[in-house]
Amino acid sequence: MSGLTNIYKDDVDFAALALQDADFAAVLKANGQLDFSNPESVQQLTKALLKRDFGFKLSLPPDRLCPPLGKWRFAGTDVDEKSLQFARENVKLNGMERRIKLLKTERSGPMIPLDGLGFENIDFTICNPPFYISTPQMIQSASQKLRQPFTACTGSESEMVTEGGEIAFVSRMITESLVLRDRVQWYTSMLGIFSSVSILIQKLKANGIENYAVTEFVQGKKTRRWGLAWSFEDLRPRMAVARGVGSVTKALLPFPSFCQKAVWSRAARRQAVQKDKDMNDDDDDDAALGFKIYVEENVEDEAGIRVTIRWLKGRDSVLFESFCGMLKRKLDELST
Template sequence: MSQPSPSKDHREVPYYAQDIDFDDLANRDPDWAAITKTGKETKWIDFQNPQILLQLTKSLLKRDFHLALLELPDDRLCPPVPIRWNYVRWIQDLLDTTSDSYSDRYEPERDVLGLDIGVGASAIYPLLATSTRPRWRMAGTDTDQHSLDYARKNVHANELSKRVKLALSTADAPIIPIDKLGVDELDFVMTNPPFYSSKADMQASYGAKTQPPSAICTGSENEMICPGGDVGFVSRIIDESLKLRERVQWFTAMLGLLSSLQQIIAKLKEHNVTNFAVTALQAGHKTKRWAVGWSFQDLRPRNDVTRHGELVHAVLPPPTAQTIDVPLMSKEWAGEKVDQILKDLDMRWQWRPAMSTGVMEARENMWSRAARRKKKFSGSKLGSKQMTMADGGDDESEEEEPVALAVKIVCAKEVVELRWLRGTDYVLFTSFCGMLKTGLASSGDRA
């Protein structure tokens, strides 16, 4: 699907994947048609004209998200919609695939609270987030009162004032003012920080381009420049995240250059942050941006979310999925064999034959030879325990044990898919995958 399609509840708006079809937009939106069409011929679109840029943003927000027209000052950024929506959409995927239910899908009943750092005059991120998810709420901060005044107008115009709260911040205040917000936890933090560290840095960046920018930039200095640029700003967020840790499920940031992404990931690794995700936010063939998210919690995003888009190997986080190929293996045989192997281990395990799907939780490595030997000589009997799942289970009275590893296993013809759900130790995940692969490979006849 090339562009988002409007829907009544906006719950499944897809990523922008291709360039905007301006003729189609003109056919759907009279305001856009009025400035781009003469009769049946589409005129050349002058993206150096700020009014055309503003109308494009307004028309996309109206068509794809049913959002009211924006009011923006002439001296502040007019936000292009596609990449910004892709950033919000990726955060939705991050949260949808890291819930305690292990559902890997959007849960309409889940309440979510996010923070946009540097909300800008448009309040584009809170508007997109809350208009597409009815149970989501947003807080937003900015150090510029002029921008906040317009942001409040845009929130009010879209009747979202009860779900979007904006506040003025200062340069020396915490970037993530969680205590000032009066909350104990946030589900996510997002930011689209200034990319440049100085005017000279910004001019050098423009000078290095082989072609002039396709669209005029109307941003003010405080929107374009900050000490250290995007790397400096996000590094400050990393420092604050090391103190807040699990009070925020996902810290995220957009970055302007691949080199910036590489530097931020290097900093995360320096602090032993192993649960992180990356995405390329390109929408079509022009501007490309990147985003990174990191968490101190142990829920792992789905593999297509944790490594989203076209990315170089150097920035990739550990994969959260493995595939075991066993030629000639039927789905039924695979399910029976997997169930048999895991029932013999001391872990929480629930298997659903009708879905050929199971979820295991283990407090430690219970499949190694040493673990089996220890159980044997201790006189304890090996065996799995029933597990409470999102849609019901048998063992609600049992005391919860710490979970070192959780894995979803899905069996299909000639393949077994393993999805890392929870845990901080990638080696433990790969060890479990290796054990299961060996067990399946050493089996007898395959149906």
């Protein structure tokens, strides 16, 4: 994830985009601003950006959400036939039949139908679940906002409302993941209600899932969403990603991917030696601990350096913490 760049972190230059796309220019106001309360304008912005930045052509119904596309090999599922119909058209429109596979699912069926898709394994899931328990809750949530929504919402009821809301929806994903386990490298979902974050983290921990990440998505100054991801493998995400929500109590955040508190104790060393004996020396997948060490100039001290250890792989937080302490102690000895 460290190699990805958000090309939309800065505001879009609407005037420049209008010069490149006549359809977008048609919905741009005379003062160079875009009416985000108008669904047609919002959808046209999405179409123009996908066409300019990714070369995608897009056809959208006026009463459905308009997610952006990527350039990986994808499988898409939905219970809504109209959404799938437009998805099929867009796949064909862009010649992506060999890269995108679509499957209609049932509400009572699997949420991650790997067998139905004919897949043994996948790298990750992406989910934007229905946030609300009911239509009245959705209306009440909108009415409680201090300001009107910045962007028009074109979502249908099937995209916005589900029994039990997003907590029940993602809880079903967690339950399925306990069976699928490492057939999916990372399970991920967006969340629209902040209180859901802590509840779902507690569900992960209650099921013994300790390798997880929680982060926050902020679009401009108006929209805030949260992301939750979990894995049954032992590759550790960067701390800025895994612990990306400062407002969540620290007890619920995953173990930090670097630390400097403990020592490399004899007990920990014996444990590491025993694990090493049990390992196949030719199989890196069985490594007890994987890490990367960064050495850089300390800008706060001209005579010193800063050493940062990032946890990349492993399940034993005690082993990693004690290793960091040992290395810190050795560096302190060298500096005296």
